[in-house]
Amino acid sequence: MIAVQSVETDRRPNLFHFTRLQRPIVDRADGIYLWDKSGRRYIDGSSGAVNVNVGHGNRNVIDAMKRQLDRVSFAYIFQFENEQAIELARGLADRLPNGLDRIYFVSGGSEAIEACLKLARQWAVATGQDKRWKIIGRMPSYHGVTIGTLAVTGDDILTKTFDAIGRPMPLVPAPFVHRDHDNLSTEQRGIRYADMLEEKILEEGPESVLAFVVEPIGGAATAALVPPNSYFPRIREICDRYGILLIHDEVMTGIGRTGKFLGGDHWSCRPDIVALSKGLSSGYAPLGALAATQRIVGPVVETGGFLHGHTYGGNPVACAAGVAVLGEVDRLGLVENSAIMGELLRGEFEALTRRFPFIADVRGKGLFMGAEIYADPLAKEPLPQGLNANLRLIDLAFERGLIIYSRRVRGGPVSDNFMVCPPLIVTSDQIGEIIAVLGDSLQALASELDL
Numbered sequence: 161m162i163a164v165q166s167v168e169t170d171r172r173p174n175l176f177h178f179t180r181l182q183r184p185i186v187d188r189a190d191g192i193y194l195w196d197k198s199g200r201r202y203i204d205g206s207s208g209a210v211n212v213n214v215g216h217g218n219r220n221v222i223d224a225m226k227r228q229l230d231r232v233s234f235a236y237i238f239q240f241e242n243e244q245a246i247e248l249a250r251g252l253a254d255r256l257p258n259g260l261d262r263i264y265f266v267s268g269g270s271e272a273i274e275a276c277l278k279l280a281r282q283w284a285v286a287t288g289q290d291k292r293w294k295i296i297g298r299m300p301s302y303h304g305v306t307i308g309t310l311a312v313t314g315d316d317i318l319t320k321t322f323d324a325i326g327r328p329m330p331l332v333p334a335p336f337v338h339r340d341h342d343n344l345s346t347e348q349r350g351i352r353y354a355d356m357l358e359e360k361i362l363e364e365g366p367e368s369v370l371a372f373v374v375e376p377i378g379g380a381a382t383a384a385l386v387p388p389n390s391y392f393p394r395i396r397e398i399c400d401r402y403g404i405l406l407i408h409d410e411v412m413t414g415i416g417r418t419g420k421f422l423g424g425d426h427w428s429c430r431p432d433i434v435a436l437s438k439g440l441s442s443g444y445a446p447l448g449a450l451a452a453t454q455r456i457v458g459p460v461v462e463t464g465g466f467l468h469g470h471t472y473g474g475n476p477v478a479c480a481a482g483v484a485v486l487g488e489v490d491r492l493g494l495v496e497n498s499a500i501m502g503e504l505l506r507g508e509f510e511a512l513t514r515r516f517p518f519i520a521d522v523r524g525k526g527l528f529m530g531a532e533i534y535a536d537p538l539a540k541e542p543l544p545q546g547l548n549a550n551l552r553l554i555d556l557a558f559e560r561g562l563i564i565y566s567r568r569v570r571g572g573p574v575s576d577n578f579m580v581c582p583p584l585i586v587t588s589d590q591i592g593e594i595i596a597v598l599g600d601s602l603q604a605l606a607s608e609l610d611l
């Protein structure tokens with residue numbers, strides 16, 4: 161593994177990270193670009209952690225936060241409501257489908273999922289369904305790093321160490337339909353993968369199953385894995401048949417990322433609870449939320465209220481950022497731009513597969529685009545795991561001034577996938593710029609690994 165840059169490492173001996181490498185120290189950021197202390201420019205082709213949806217340095221968001229800081233920087237949610245939280249909740253309720261109009265604020269994605277799991281469980285208890293506690297997740301998947309979210313995450317590397325103190329939940333396979341060699345059509349495969357949920361429910365005992373948690377379009381673990389159109393309607397049917405709650409993790413896919421306000425909006429899905437974060441504040445403040453229907457929240461409130469709450473839940477400055485971000489999403493037409501630029505990006509990705517035959521399975525929606533690197537794309541044969549080709553591609557791109565997104569996951573169909581997810585303000589010229597550097601990086605990867 162090659163260190164990207166070892167700038168000023170001696171000046172930060174007290175930080176420790178989960179990253180593999182010392183990274184350059186960031187200096188400033190604007191639009192889709194970041195600069196490090198040495199003046200090097202980077203194209204943010206990953207929107208940070210797929211969260212900086214409105215781009216860096218947005219004046220309206222910054223000014224709204226400053227105004228809020230000047231008025232009230234903090235008021236404890238158990239003592240005061242604040243206007244920013246009220247307004248953001250209303251803004252979300254107006255944009256979310258199917259009566260998902262009861263909003264609860266937290267400070268990030270893991271917290272949002274954790275709150276969803278607890279709300280679901282408390283709903284079961286409040287409605288006399290105490291026996292329901294199992295929450296089924298998918299393999300592979302990523303829902304966060306807290307003990308509760310790890311329990312529903314399908315990633316052997318992340319969960320192995322902590323299973324001893326958590327309670328690992330049942331998992332069903334994510335629909336990697338492009339990997340299957342059978343005579344079924346894509347839509348038939350979608351049904352087959354959805355039916356695996358029913359099989360799991362029956363195996364576990366339907367009376368013990370509480371919920372199914374799923375990303376509408378799989379992100380970190382599966383690189384923009386889009387299910388067939390048949391998948392989610394069948395999932396909803398199955399959940400309804402057994403009285404099981406459907407929880408959508410929209411932490412990465414929400415707030416316009418996939419060319420709709422929510423990723424689930426591509427299929428008119430009707431989740432019972434939705435988790436949001438990332439794009440909600442676009443990185444300007446730590447912020448997350450859950451949205452649920454009155455059917456879920458009502459019994460919980462009536463029986464004494466949600467047994468949950470963080471010091472920073474509904475923080476006025478974070479919520480001011482959220483309100484301003486929603487304003488910018490509307491003002492700049494970012495959901496629409498994501499859809500339009502996403503199609504351009506898909507075309508460019510397809511062109512890359514022709515130039516680099518080791519790349520295949522381009523997928524995604526909006527500015528949430530992924531692909532896989534194979535030893536043999538036709539046979540779907542992955543590269544040897546030890547090569548860590550996707551991590552190497554990240555480094556090669558970074559050295560060339562482009563940030564892309566990829567994680568190494570263990571469990572399920574392991575592959576070297578990568579994603580390009582620039583801020584939703586990206587222009588067509590900037591897509592061209594991204595693809596040019598990505599092409600150079602793939603060329604370098606091909607020479608290095610003899611692909």
Ligand code: PLP
Nearest residue numbers: 268269270302303304409411412
């Ligand atoms: N859920 C999904 C789908 C995510 O992609 C992430 C983070 O990448 C999380 C949850 C956890 O969010 P956070 O890192 O803010 O805790």
